[in-house]
Amino acid sequence: MLSWKDLELGSIVTEPGNASAYKTGDWRSNKPIRDQSKCIKCGLCYIYCPDAAVELSKAGNYETNYFYCKGCGICANECPRGALTMIVEEE
C-alpha cells in the first residue's frame, strides 16, 4: 500500500487507464449464474451491463467477468430466456 510520501503532486495519476486494475467485483453480494443451455446469444446482457463486465468468449458464449461484476442483477432482469439467475454470494 502506498504511503503519503509515495503520492505524486496533487495525487495525480501518471499511469493512464489504470482503472482497469481496480477490482469492483468485491462490491458484489449477489452473483449472476449463467445457464449456457438456455442462452440464445441475443447479447442483451452484454448491452445492458453498466460495467461492461459481460464478455464474449472466443467460442461465442457470453460470460460474466467476476473481477468487475458488481452483482447489480440487470443482466438477469433483462435476459428474455431466464438464462441468468442471481444467487447470494457467501464467502
Next chain:
Amino acid sequence: MTKRVGLEGSFAVSEAVRMADVDVLSAYPITPQTHIVERLSEMVADGDLDAEFICVESEHSAMSACVGASAAGARVFTCTAGQGLELMHEVLYIPSSMRLPVVAVVANRALSSPLSVWGDHSDAMAVRDIGWVQIFAENVQQAYDLTLCAYRIAEDKDVLFPAMVHLDGFHLSHVIEPVILPDQRQVDDFIPEFEYPFALNPDKPVSMGCYGPPYIYTEAKKSQNVAFESSRKIVSKAWGEFEGIFERSYLPVESYRTEDADVILLVMGSFAETAMLAIDRMRKEGKKVGLARLRLWRPFPFDEIRKAVKGAKLLVVLDRCISFGYGGPVCSELRSAFYREKNRPDIVSFIGGLGGRDITIDQYEYMIKRGKEISENGSEEEFEMIGVRQ
C-alpha cells in the same frame, strides 16, 4: 521604467494581472470586484493583454474554467467577492487538492442577508480551511504588490497551491491612491514564465482529481497538508525576493510600534491604517501600545505571531466577521495559537466593521482601553461588538 501614478485599488490589481502576463482570465462581475474584471476585459479587447477571456455564467464556472486552464499549464486569474466567493466555494477545493497555482483576488464583501455589497471579512473567513494561500492587503500599493507576489508564491515549485489576495471591498477596491508601478522587466524577473510539471498533454497523459477510496484519501490529505505547511517558508522567501527587486517589504506578521508595548492591537486589511493613527495618538500620551497585522492568514504564521507579540500582556483582536454561536474567527485562532505558550498574553475579542461600517480612531482607542478592563475584571461576554447601537 518605474512610475508613480494615481490608481483605484481595482485598477491596480488589473495592472498587476496585466504585467504578470496571464494567459487565461475568467471571472463574473460582482460588486465590489467589478472594476477589476471590467478593466481586464478592456485590456484584452484593446490588445494590451494577450490572454483568453472566458465569459462565464457564474463564479462556479469562473473557478472551473481557471482550474481547467491551469491544469493545461496556463497562468490564470479570477476575481470575486462575497456571495460570488461563496458560489465558487465548492470549486475552490479543486485547485488546492490538485495543486494548481490559480490566483484569485477577492474584494472582501459581507454576506447576505441583509443584502450588503459593502466590505467585511466574512467571505474570506468562510474559505480559510480549503488550502489556499490567503494574503491581506492594507492599501492600494499592497493590492498591486501582493497580486504579483501571489503568482510568485503559487507557482513556486515548492508551493504549487492556489493563492488568494484579499483587498477590502470599497475601502480599497474603490479608493484612489498613489501607486508605484515597476518596470515590466522587473516583473518578468520576479515572475518568470511558468511551466507546470504535469500540464495536460495528450503525449504524456495524466489523470487529475481521481477517485480516492478510503484506503488512499487519508494519505492524499496528509500529503496536501504537509506540502501546504511547508509553503509557509516560501511565502517569506518570495517576499524577500520581492524586496530585493522592488524595495518594498512584506512579512507574514507586520508590527507597528510594538517594541516595549504592553498592549498590542491586531487588525487585518485596510483598517490597520486607521488603527495606526490611534496607536500614534496613544503613544503620544505615553501609553505602551502597538499594532500587529496578519498579512498572511493561510498558512497561519504561528511562529511569527508568537514572536510579534512577545512581551505584551494583552492582545486585543478585532474581527470583521462573526462566527455565530462562537465569536471572532481570527481571535479564536489566536487564542488557540497561544494556548501552549508559557508566557502568553491575555487575548480579548472585539467584532466590528461588519458590512462596511467604519471604525474610527476613537473606537480603536476604546478597544484598547476596554480590552484592558476586560482583561483585569473579566467579562461575561466572549466578545464585544464595536459600534453596535443598543
